[in-house]
Amino acid sequence: MNTEKTYAAYLDQQDDLKSFRDEFYIPNNTIYFDGNSLGLLSKRAEQSVESILNSWKRYAIDGWSEGAQPWYYLSEKLGSMSCELVGAEPEEVVVTGSTTTNLHQLVASFYNPEGRKTKILADELNFPSDIYALKSQLKLKGYDTSHLIQVKSQDGNTLNTQSIIAAMTDDVALIVLPSVLYRSGQILDMKTLTYEAHKRGIIIGFDLCHSIGSIPHHLSEWGVDFAFWCNYKHLNGGPGSVASLYVNKKHFGNEPGLAGWFSSDKEKQFDMEHTLTPAQNAGAYQIGTPHLLSSAPLLGTLELFQEAGIKRVREKSLRLTNYLMELIEAELSGYGFTIANPKDDAARGGHVFLEHKEAARICKALKTDGVIPDFRTPNGIRLAPVALYNTFREVWQTVKILKTIMVEERYNKFENKRGVIA
Template sequence: MEFQNTLAYARKLDEEDPLRSYRSEFHFPEHNGKPVIYFTGNSLGLQPKRTQKYIDEVMSDWKNMAVEGHFKADKPWWDYHERLAAPLAKIVGAKPEEVSVMNTLTVNLHLLMVSFYRPDKKRFKILCEEKAFPSDQYMLQSQVRFHGFDPEEAVVTVNKREGENFWRTEDIVAKIHEVGDELALVMIGGLNYYNGQVFDMKTITEAGHEVGAMVGWDLAHAAGNITLKLHEWDVDFAAWCSYKYMNSGPGNASGVFINEKYLDRTDIPRFEGWWGTKKETRFLMRPEFEPISTADAWQLSNAPILSVAPYLASLELFEEVGMPALIKKRNKIVAYLEFILKEIDKEVDSSFEIITPEDRGCQLSVFLHGEGRPLFDFLMENGVIPDWREPNVIRLAPAPFYCSYEDMYHFGQLLKKGILEKVS
C-alpha cells in the first residue's frame, strides 16, 4: 500500500476504517480541550464508556440485595466470573473450560508454578528470555530459591545476538536442547514488553516438550493484541493481565489458561481453596476438596466482582468486533505509524531506529539516537502520551479499538516540531 503523510490521506483512512465508530466507545484524557494521542494501551487501556453501567449494576445490587446478590442479582455474583470464560477462550485460542479469571497476573503465575514447576535434583532449570519483565524475573528467582536452588544456576536466559535487537527462534530452540533433560520449565513472555517482538510460541512449545519440559507463557502484552492458539499449540499453562489491550482497569483481574489434559484431576499438585471445589457440593462444606472439572479448580476465593465487572464490559466489545478485525486494523495502523516515522526521519535528517521486528503486535519501539528524554517530555507536554524506557526508547502502541490514523499524522507533525525546535 502506498501511504501518504498528509492530513487528508489520514482522514481518508479513518473514513474507510470499519472500526472507526468504536473510538467513541472510550473515554480519552484531554489536553487543551482535545483528546490526547494515546500510545500507552500496552500499559493501561482506555476506559470503555460502557464500563460504568456494569459497575453501577453491581453497586445497585449490593445496595438493594446485600448478600442475596450472590444468587438473586441479574448476574449472580457466585458464578459471575464464568461469563468471561467463553469470550476469553476466543481471544486466547482455548476451550472455555481451559480458561478462568482470578487474582492478578504475578499471583497467578506463582500459583501455576505450584502445578507446573516440579523440580528435582536432575531436572530443575527454567529457561526465559534475556531481561524478561522484572516481575517475571523476580517470580522465577523466588520460585527456584523456594525449592532450594541457586537462581544463578537454575534460571537460564536466552540472549539476543550481538548487535541485534531481537531474539532468533533457532537460538531459543538450540538453548532448550542444550539444557535438555535438566530443563523443567520454559517460561517466556509471549510478546516482549521492551521491543514488541512476538515469539514463535508454537515452535518453542514443541521444542520444550521434546526435551520433557513444561511450557508456560506470560501473555501480558499478547492477550487481546495478537493471534493466540494456546490449545492448538498444546501450551501447558499461561496467564495474562486484563488492563492493557483488554481495557479492564488498573491492576485488574488476571486470566489463566490450563490445558485440558490437566483438568478434572485430583493427583495434580496445586494450592486449593473453597471456590475451586465443585459447585454442586461447595455449600455442603465437606472436608475433602473436589476440584471443578475446569480451570476454575485453580481458584482460591470467590471472584472480586467489582474488578471482574469492567473486564466483562470490555469483553463485550471484543465479542462485537472479533480478533480478526482488530488484528487487521492493528496491522494497518502500525504500518502507517512506521511509514510516518520513516518520513519524519528523512525530513529532519535524524536517526530513528525501530527496534521492533516484523513479528510484532500493536507496538513500535523506537530508539531515538541523538534525541533523548527531552523529546519525550516535549511530546507529553503537547498532548501525546507515549511510554519511555531507558536508555533511550519510546514505545508507541496504537491500539486499534480507539486510535485513529489522524492521530498518527498529528503525532508525526509534533515529533518533527520537537526535533526541529532542538528540545534535546
Template sequence: MINEDTSQAYAEALDQSDVLASFRDEFYVSDDVIYFDGNSLGLLSKRAEQTLLAMLESWKQDGIDGWTKGDNPWFYYSEELAKKSASLIGAKAEEVMITGSTTQNLHQLLATFYKPDGKRTKMIADELNFPSDLYAIKSQLRLRGLHPDEHLIRVKSRDGHTISEEDVIQAMTEEVAFIVLPSVYYRSGQVLDIKRVTEAAHEHGIIVAFDLCHSIGALPHELSDWGVDFAFWCTYKHLNAGPGAVGGLYVNEKHFGTEPGLAGWFGSDKEKQFDMEHTMIPAGHAGAYQVGTPHLLSAAPLLGSLEMFEAAGIHRIREKSLHLTAYMMMLIENELADYGFVIVNPTDDESRGAHIYLEHPEAARICKALKENNVIPDFRAPSGIRLAPVALYNTFVEVFNCIQILKTIMDEEQYKKFTNERDVVA
C-alpha cells in the same frame, strides 16, 4: 497495504475506510489528547463503565444475595468472564479462568506444575522478559531449595531487542522441566512463534507457559490447537478492564486433575464449596487454580469490555493494528529520518506486536515533551519510546499528528528544557 503517502489527506482517507471506526465512540477519549499508551493501560469504555455500575447496583440492591441473584450472579462471574475470554486465546471455556493477577497466576502455575525431578530441574526464561515474571520464577526456585544462578537458564538476546527462537530451542535439554516466555516482548513488541516453541518443548519433554499480557486483545491465538500447556495475562492493557483489573490464566485440559499448588476455597468444585469440608475437592477444570474470593469490582469492567471484543472481532482488530503500526513506521522513516530515531521493533507483520518501539539518546526528555504537547507515550529506560496506536479507539489521523508533533519537538528542541531521566513511574 500502506502507501508511501505522508499527507494528512491520506490519513483521513484511511480513517474513512476503517471498519472499526465506530468503536472509538464507545470510549472516553479526548479530542485534545493523543493517547498512545494503551499497551500499559487501556482507556475506559462506556460498556466497561456500565458493567461496573451494574455491579455496584447489584451490591446496593441485593447485598449478599448478589452472589446468587441478578443477571450476573457473583458466584459464577469468573466463569462467565472465562467463557467470553476463551475465543481471544483460542481455548475451550473450561480451560480459562479469570482470577488473580498476572504474577499471582504465574506463581500458581509454577507452584502446581513445576515439579523438579532427578536431573530435570531447570527452567528456561530469557533476558528480555518482564521483571515480574523473573521474580516469580526465582522465588519458586528458592522455595524448592534451588539457586536461580544454577537452575534458571536465561536465553540471551543476539541484538539486545529480540530473542531468537532457535536459541530458545537450543537451550532445551534433558535438564529442563519448565519454560516461561512472553508471547509478545514488552519492549520491542516482538511476537514469538508460540506454536513452534511449544512443539519443540514437547519434543524435549518440557512443559511451557506463555505470558500473554502484550498480546491478548491485540492479536489472535490458538492455544488449544497449538498444544500450549499454560498461559497467564492481565486485562488492563489491550482488554481495557481498568487499573489493577483481574488477571487470567489458561490450563490445557490435558493437565486437569492436578491439585493446585496454591490451594484456596474458590478453587473448589462449586457444588462442594459450601460444604465447608477441610479436605478440598478441586474443580475439574481451570477453575481449580483460583485461590481466594474474586475481586468483583475489578472484574466487573472486563465484562463490558469483552462484549465489545465480541462485536469487533479479534481478527479485524489485528488487521487494523498492523495497518496503524505500518503507517506509523512509514511516517517515521519519511519524516523523522534525520533526527536520530531508530525503529527497534520488528517491521514485518508476522513478528510485530501492537506497538512501535523507538530508541533515541534523549528518549526520556522527548517523552516529557510529547506529554506537554498532549501526546501520551511510554518511556522505557534507558532510551526507549513505546507508541501504541490501539485499533479500537485510535485513528490514523492521530498517528499523523503524533509524528508531526514529534518533528516539531525536535526542530524546536523543546525536549531540552526537561531532564533526561525517567519519572518515578515510567
C-alpha cells in the same frame, strides 16, 4: 508513501472499526498511545461496574446467586467470554488474581523438578516481575537461582527462536516466556516453541500481557500447557483489574499448587470439607474470593471485543503500526531514531518501539504536546496506536508533533531522566 494529511483522513474513512472510538472516554486534547500499558475506560465497562454495584445494593449477600450476573460464577463467565481471544475452550480460561500471582500459582502447579530435570528456562528480556516470581519459586523448592536459565538476546531487543530451542536442554523442567516482548513488541513463535518443548518432555507456558486483545492466539491448537495475562492493557479492564489464566484441558483434575476454597468444585465448595475437591476446569487455579469490583469492567469491555472480533482488531492494528513506521521513516530520518521493533507483520505486536538517546525527555516533550507514549529505560519510546480507539489521523498528527519537537529541539527543556512512574 503518501504523507498527506488527507490520506490519513481517507484511511479513517475506510476503517470498519471506526464506530468503536465512540465507545470510549478519550481524554481531552490528547492522543493516547499508551493503551499497551493502561487501556482507556469504555462506556460499557463503566455500565458493567455500575451493574455489579447495583446488584450489591439490591441483593446484598444474595448477589452471589441472584441478579443478571451471579457473582459466584462471574470469574468462569468472564473466562468463557475471553476464550476466543486466546483460542481456547471456555472452561480452559478463568479471570482471577493478578498477572504475577497467577504466574506464582502456575509455577507452583506445573514446576515439578524430578531427577535431572530441575531447571526453569526463561529469557533475559522478560518483564522483571516474571523473573522475580520464577526466582522465588525456585527458592521455595530449595534451589538457588542458578537453576533459572535466561536465554540471551543477540541485539538487546529480540530473541531468536533457534537460540531458545537450543536452550531446551534435558535438565529443563519448565519454560516460561512472553508472547510479545514488552519493550520491542516482538512476537515469539509460540506454536514452534510449544512443539519443540513438548518433543523434549518440557512443560511450557506464556505471559500474554502484551498480546492479549492485540493479536489472535491458538493456545489449545498449539497445545500450550498454561498462560496468564493482565486485563488492563489492550483489554481495557481498568487499573488493577483482575487478571486471567488458561490451563490446557489435558491438565484438568490436578490439584493446584496453591489451593484455596475457590479452587473447589462449585457444587462441593459449601460442604466445607477439609479435603479439596478441585474444580474440573481452569477454575481450580483460583484461590480465594474473587475481586468482584475489579472484575466488573471486564463484562463490558469483553463484550466490545466480541463485537469487534480479534481478527479485525489485529488487521487494523497492523495497518496503524505500519503507517506509523512508514511516516517515521519518511519524516524523521536524520533525527537519531531507530525503529527497534520487528518490522514484518508476523513478528510485530501492537506497538512501535523507537530507540533514541534522548528518549526520556522526548517522551516528556510529547506529553506536554498532548501525545501520551511511554518511556522504557534506558532509551525506548513505546507508541501504541490501539485499533478500537485510535485513528490514522492521530498517527499522522503524532509524527508531525514529534518532528516539530526534534526540529525545534523542544526536548532540551526537560531532564533526560525518567519520572518515578514511566
